[in-house]
Amino acid sequence: MTLTEQEIISKCQQGETKYYEQLVNKYKKSAYFYALGMVGSAEDALDLSQEAFIRAYRSIKRFKLQYQFKNWFFRILTNLCISHLRKRRRRAEVSTEDSKGATIPIPDDHFNPHLLLERKEIMRQLWKALSELGDKQREIILLRDFQGLSYKQISEILEIPLGTVMSRLHQARSRLRVKMADFM
Amino acid sequence: MxxxxxxxxxxxxxxxxxxxxxxxxxxxxxxxxxxxxxxxxxxxxxxxxxxxMRFKEPPQDIWNSYWQRIFHRITRGAGWVFFLVGVVAVAGFAIYEFATDPAVEALQKLIVFAIFVGLGLLLISVIWERVKASKTDKYKEIER
Incomplete structure (x- = not known):
């Protein structure tokens, strides 16, 4: 018998953990690839996507069935990714100080083109351009163009008004357009 | 416009x-x-x-074991809750039995009580120190 998503969540809310596997299987790939786009590391993306599923399960009793699980889950995942990126930046600042406290630049091996399926020049440039965007600009491009979500869904996930979705998307695409000028 | x-x-x-x-x-x-x-x-x-733009798929065994890793973490949490509840119950029962045992002298009870109170105070002081230090520790993000 095939259960609807709401029925599965209802079962999970009653403590029937085995049903959660169906939700995980449904969203695991989009969660992993979204996290990969956000943090640019396959290992971190795997850890973050799984951590988001664990946190979602632990809070599932508080989930209201009239909302979409995907939006709620992606909010958890987005927050985890942003928090991870902040920690990573702080770590990089601390770990690159020499004995006198001066900063030593270290090569960043995240957002490597080897993570791409197709390594055409245009894709490499886009991947580099995405990595250079601010976290909030990258997240909105990933949600819209990679996950194919509507502005309404994005506004629910990021908890921002529709107008802000449009203006943030405009800022992100304007910056990407400049960085991709050679390919336009 | x-x-x-x-x-x-x-x-x-x-x-x-x-x-x-x-x-x-x-x-x-x-x-x-x-x-x-x-x-x-x-x-x-x-x-x-x-x-x-598409990313490379991770190896199939990553997808195969994906749920198992989540399942183990979820159920491990419940395991810890049961374990801690059990430990607290057993410890409470043992303390009650020891404190109310007429065969044990009051002085012995006082010594054991002092040892546990001392250990408890030391533990609280270490935890308190760690909590205070973590607010200003710039190395706290470094994985040990």
């Missing part, structure tokens, strides 16, 4: 998210503005490229 104000709406336009009256205003503006028409072409091209 100048081009700059329309530019924000152009993304809504290419994403099919605009409704009247904004949609009509943008269409009318585009009909007479080559600059914004060029922007629409660029954004459409950019969108084509971004939607085409």
């Amino acid at each position: 100048g081009c700059e104000e329309f530019e924000v709406l152009l993304n809504g336009y290419i994403d099919g998210e605009l409704k009247d009256p904004d949609l009509k205003r943008v269409e009318e503006h585009l009909a007479g503005c080559p600059h914004c028409r060029k922007l629409v072409r660029d954004y459409r091209r950019l969108k084509e490229v971004t939607t085409e």
